[in-house]
Amino acid sequence: MRxxxxxxxxxxxxxxxxxxxxxxxxxxxIETLTxxxxxxxxxxxxxxxxxxxxxxxxQITKHLNKLxxxxxLVDLTEGAHIEREIMLMKIKATGAQRAEVKRTVDIFxxxxxxxxxxxxxxxxxxxxxxxxxxxxxxxxxxxxxxxxSGVSGIARGEKVLSL
Amino acid sequence: xxxLSGADMVVxxxxxxxxxxxxxxxxxxxxxxxxALFQQDKVSHILVRHEQAATHAADGYARATGKPGVVMVxxxxxxxxxxxxxxxxxxxxxxxxxxxxxxxxxxxxxxAFQETDMIGVSRPVVKHSFMVRDPKDIPEIFKKAFYIATxxxxxxxxxxxxxDHTAPNKTFPxxxxxxxxxxxxxxxxxxxxxxxxxxxxxLLKAKRPVIYAGGGVVQGEASEALTKLAHKLNFPVxxxxxxxxxxxxTDRQFLGMLGMHGTYEANMAMHSADVILAAGARLDxxxxxxxxxxxxxxxxxxxxIDPASISKNVAAHIPIVGPVRQVLDEMLAMLDEQDSxxxxxxxxxxxxxxxxxxxxxxxxxxxxxxxxxxxxxxxxALYKATDGKAYVTSDVGxxxxxAAQFYKFDRPxxxxxxxxxxxxxxxxxxxxxxxxxxxxxxxxxxxxxxSIQMNIQELSTCLQYGLPVKIININNQALGMxxxxxxxxxxxxxxxxxxxxxxxxxxxxxxxxHVGFKVEKFEDLEGAMNxxxxxxxxxxxxxxxxxxxxxxxxxxxxxxxMRDMWLSKTERT
Numbered sequence: 001m002r003x004x005x006x007x008x009x010x011x012x013x014x015x016x017x018x019x020x021x022x023x024x025x026x027x028x029x030i031e032t033l034t035x036x037x038x039x040x041x042x043x044x045x046x047x048x049x050x051x052x053x054x055x056x057x058x059q060i061t062k063h064l065n066k067l068x069x070x071x072x073l074v075d076l077t078e079g080a081h082i083e084r085e086i087m088l089m090k091i092k093a094t095g096a097q098r099a100e101v102k103r104t105v106d107i108f109x110x111x112x113x114x115x116x117x118x119x120x121x122x123x124x125x126x127x128x129x130x131x132x133x134x135x136x137x138x139x140x141x142x143x144x145x146x147x148x149s150g151v152s153g154i155a156r157g158e159k160v161l162s163l
Numbered sequence: 164x165x166x167l168s169g170a171d172m173v174v175x176x177x178x179x180x181x182x183x184x185x186x187x188x189x190x191x192x193x194x195x196x197x198x199a200l201f202q203q204d205k206v207s208h209i210l211v212r213h214e215q216a217a218t219h220a221a222d223g224y225a226r227a228t229g230k231p232g233v234v235m236v237x238x239x240x241x242x243x244x245x246x247x248x249x250x251x252x253x254x255x256x257x258x259x260x261x262x263x264x265x266x267x268x269x270x271x272x273x274x275a276f277q278e279t280d281m282i283g284v285s286r287p288v289v290k291h292s293f294m295v296r297d298p299k300d301i302p303e304i305f306k307k308a309f310y311i312a313t314x315x316x317x318x319x320x321x322x323x324x325x326x327d328h329t330a331p332n333k334t335f336p337x338x339x340x341x342x343x344x345x346x347x348x349x350x351x352x353x354x355x356x357x358x359x360x361x362x363x364x365x366l367l368k369a370k371r372p373v374i375y376a377g378g379g380v381v382q383g384e385a386s387e388a389l390t391k392l393a394h395k396l397n398f399p400v401x402x403x404x405x406x407x408x409x410x411x412x413t414d415r416q417f418l419g420m421l422g423m424h425g426t427y428e429a430n431m432a433m434h435s436a437d438v439i440l441a442a443g444a445r446l447d448x449x450x451x452x453x454x455x456x457x458x459x460x461x462x463x464x465x466x467x468i469d470p471a472s473i474s475k476n477v478a479a480h481i482p483i484v485g486p487v488r489q490v491l492d493e494m495l496a497m498l499d500e501q502d503s504x505x506x507x508x509x510x511x512x513x514x515x516x517x518x519x520x521x522x523x524x525x526x527x528x529x530x531x532x533x534x535x536x537x538x539x540x541x542x543x544a545l546y547k548a549t550d551g552k553a554y555v556t557s558d559v560g561x562x563x564x565x566a567a568q569f570y571k572f573d574r575p576x577x578x579x580x581x582x583x584x585x586x587x588x589x590x591x592x593x594x595x596x597x598x599x600x601x602x603x604x605x606x607x608x609x610x611x612x613x614s615i616q617m618n619i620q621e622l623s624t625c626l627q628y629g630l631p632v633k634i635i636n637i638n639n640q641a642l643g644m645x646x647x648x649x650x651x652x653x654x655x656x657x658x659x660x661x662x663x664x665x666x667x668x669x670x671x672x673x674x675x676x677h678v679g680f681k682v683e684k685f686e687d688l689e690g691a692m693n694x695x696x697x698x699x700x701x702x703x704x705x706x707x708x709x710x711x712x713x714x715x716x717x718x719x720x721x722x723x724x725m726r727d728m729w730l731s732k733t734e735r736t
Contacts, residue, residue, distance in 0.1 A: 010347055014282060014294065025287045055474075062471035068291045068311060071347040163346065 004076040011044040015069040032150030080156040090144040093120040167337040169298035169329035170199035176305035186217040190237020192264030195329035212620040216592035218248020223596030231258035239277030250288040252319040254583025258312040259319035267327040290318030310343040315350025316469040354485025369438035370509035378405030379443015385488035386575040401429040405582040412571030422450040427524035434726035443487040456724035535710040536685040542569040548692035553605040558590035558614030561643035566609040588617030622675035639711040672704035
């Protein structure tokens with residue numbers, strides 16, 4: 001099952017490498033990973049998506065919690081949550097395709113953020129599913145380059161992950 | 164505020180932490196610190212002959228005392244040589260601090276002479292690590308490092324110090340913190356009382372209980388509580404390899420070690436149990452055999468300070484995260500207050516069954532009438548010669564298992580071996596660490612001709628510091644455990660397990676300035692042992708020739724249940 005684990009950790013050199021190394025040391029997968037400082041510059045927020053059964057996810061969270069620099073963590077998929085990923089994409093846009101790409105971008109509520117005579121650069125935000133649906137809709141042959149941020153997430157309602 | 168150089172801060176911090184000994188080896192990047200050490204006399208530096216031995220000596224010191232062992236090595240090869248020792252301590256949860264020198268900070272990343280990314284190389288085998296980025300941080304880093312190494316589930320902590328941060332001509336304000344501030348690290352200090360109560364109820368209902376205690380009981384100073392609880396309930400107790408001594412080896416309720424080379428009675432009792440109280444043990448593969456077939460009828464109560472150890476290999480019915488001593492004490496208090504009794508009738512039947520198993524096997528082995536002596540006889544002679552009171556360190560292999568089976572350890576911290584990592588070469592340096600901690604104690608290193616050669620250079624350190632360690636070299640002229648597996652699983656093809664060209668260990672010991680004995684006949688064994696242990700201020704290397712064909716039994720049949728064992732070369736359960 002796909003899980004989104006959100007980690008609050010010390011914003012210190014070496015902390016990220018410990019988290020990442022843990023996954024390879026213990027044979028867990030990382031599908032996406034994003035990390036940046038929070039409003040408190042001494043803390044970083046790291047979001048990662050991984051897959052595994054109950055047992056594996058429990059082991060992952062226990063081992064992450066054991067890392068000295070990990071302050072708190074939550075499995076967002078345990079409750080209602082919002083997840084977003086941002087994607088930048090270069091798409092071939094020539095001839096009849098040019099209008100078609102524009103229409104598809106509009107349908108997905110994406111934005112064209114750069115234009116040349118042959119290429120549109122598109123920005124799209126949404127869940128992983130939505131981004132994948134967009135790639136499918138455009139068609140692989142049209143796609144020149146894809147950059148995805150990886151998933152960020154936050155719990156719905158009043159629940160917060162903070163000190 | 165007092166102004167100190169980085170090097171002086173390091174030494175002062177060690178003093179503040181009450182460090183008596185630091186085991187190490189000098190080199191370019193730690194020379195400033197060595198110079199600072201030279202100018203004080205509170206912390207004694209022990210010069211080993213190889214950095215790996217420094218880590219094992221510090222480890223032996225830590226296991227024998229419960230205090231953290233401290234190591235100092237230089238950058239590059241000095242640091243990488245410490246890796247095996249870090250991993251050994253990490254697997255067995257031993258508190259240790261390793262200070263590694265690093266090239267000057269402005270050279271880091273430039274492939275400078277003797278540069279290694281020690282933080283990176285050591286990452287999987289430390290509990291935590293620090294890189295000193297500013298000399299001002301040294302006091303706080305040391306305070307945190309000692310705190311992290313010794314609390315919760317203990318483990319090794321590395322501090323990597325670039326050379327320029329210890330320069331004698333640059334001074335910084337020094338104040339050693341009284342308290343640790345770590346918002347992200349708070350080890351559990353109490354088990355959940357509701358869970359403990361549930362566990363006590365299960366224990367009182369149990370008809371076929373077993374207490375299975377591991378190294379956590381030793382590390383967590385919980386032996387007394389464990390013994391009280393076992394006596395109060397009249398429950399049988401088995402110890403893991405790491406737990407030996409946590410419960411008295413000569414006590415009637417002790418079943419011996421369990422697991423791959425555990426006793427018949429311990430493994431049978433585990434398999435037949437209805438309630439298992441696992442205390443400070445992690446149900447690792449050398450204990451459980453196949454986890455799918457593990458103790459099918461048992462409810463598992465699992466006490467551990469590390470939540471990640473619980474339900475990792477075998478799901479616990481009643482998990483209790485907490486310090487094992489506090490949890491056992493609380494169990495005892497609940498039993499006292501309830502004034503309830505265990506099921507005496509059922510226990511009587513259970514003990515009858517267990518006594519039957521004991522009679523059936525009881526670690527029997529065949530002796531040779533006129534042929535070579537058996538390794539088991541050597542351990543039994545050692546037990547007799549030392550009155551069962553010696554600190555025994557071991558290396559890894561058959562001799563380690565024979566020592567675990569046949570030396571009855573009555574005290575925690577008396578048995579010192581590399582359980583998790585299985586590090587050959589551990590025994591001699593570990594014995595040095597123990598002897599430093601207890602200069603008047605009898606310390607024996609049970610080893611083999613394979614293992615001892617992995618850190619034999621430490622005979623020189625033993626001479627320098629006058630360490631009267633007794634080396635019991637059980638010499639079967641083969642890598643015995645490898646050979647045993649090759650006999651059992653590879654059609655007797657002894658690929659690379661034969662030790663040809665062995666040195667004359669007696670001459671070797673003498674060359675290092677020690678005493679050497681060679682023993683080839685069983686009738687000479689007792690006399691030689693007694694003579695060796697009467698030489699109280701000398702290291703004696705006893706090179707004892709034993710039957711090379713002997714195997715360790717019982718032995719779990721791979722992928723079977725706890726009860727599936729080879730009992731000798733020809734019998735199985």
